[in-house]
Amino acid sequence: DSGVTQTPKHLITATGQRVTLRCSPRSGDLSVYWYQQSLDQGLQFLIQYYNGEERAKGNILERFSAQQFPDLHSELNLSSLELGDSALYFCASSAGLAGDNEQFFGPGTRLTVL
C-alpha cells in the first residue's frame, strides 16, 4: 500500500458527461501528479500541483482540469467526455521538490466512457 488513495475505483459514464476523480496524497506529501494510462499512449503525465499551486502541465486536454485543495487532496475533472478518454487515471504524490523525487502511485481510477 503506497499510502495514496483514489476514488472511485471504477467509473462508467456516457459520452458528453463530466466526472470528478479524487486523490488523497500520502501524509505529509505536498506534490500531487496526475497520469493517464492507456493501451496506445502508455503512462502520460497530465498535471502537477505543489502545495495548492499548479506547477507543471503536460498533455492535458482543455476539457480536463484539476485543483489541489488546502488539505492537499486533489481532484481531476474531466468534461465533455469522449470514447478516447477511457483509460486508467493515476494520482501520485511526492514529498516536495527534492531531487530524488520519489513518486508514489495510488491504485488508480478506471474510467470507461460508453
Place this chain on the structure above:
Amino acid sequence: QQQVKQSPQSLIVQKGGISIINCAYENTAFDYFPWYQQFPGKGPALLIAIRPDVSEKKEGRFTISFNKSAKQFSLHIMDSQPGDSATYFCAASLHPNFGNEKLTFGTGTRLTIIP
C-alpha cells in the same frame, strides 16, 4: 528529446534466470531514473531508482546499471521468480530547477517468469 525508449516489449525468462530490461534517453538534463513495477489492476510501485552520479545501484535481487555517456540504463533482476511476473516501466525526470518533476515513462516491458 523528452522520450525514454524501453526494450524489449515483452520478455520470458526461466525461474532462477536473470531478467534484463533496457532503456535509453536523449535529454541529458534528466537527473533521476526510477524503475516501476506494475501488476494488473494496480498502480505502478517504485522498485529502485538511481541518480546519474552513480553507475550502479543494487537492492536485493534488483540492480540498476547506468551508463551516462551512452545515455542508457538497465534493470537486472537476479534469480527471477514467478512473483516477479509484471510489467516494468523505466522513467526519468528533470532536476527540480527545471520547474517540474514529472516522470517521463518508457513504454513498458511485460515480464513473464516460467517455472
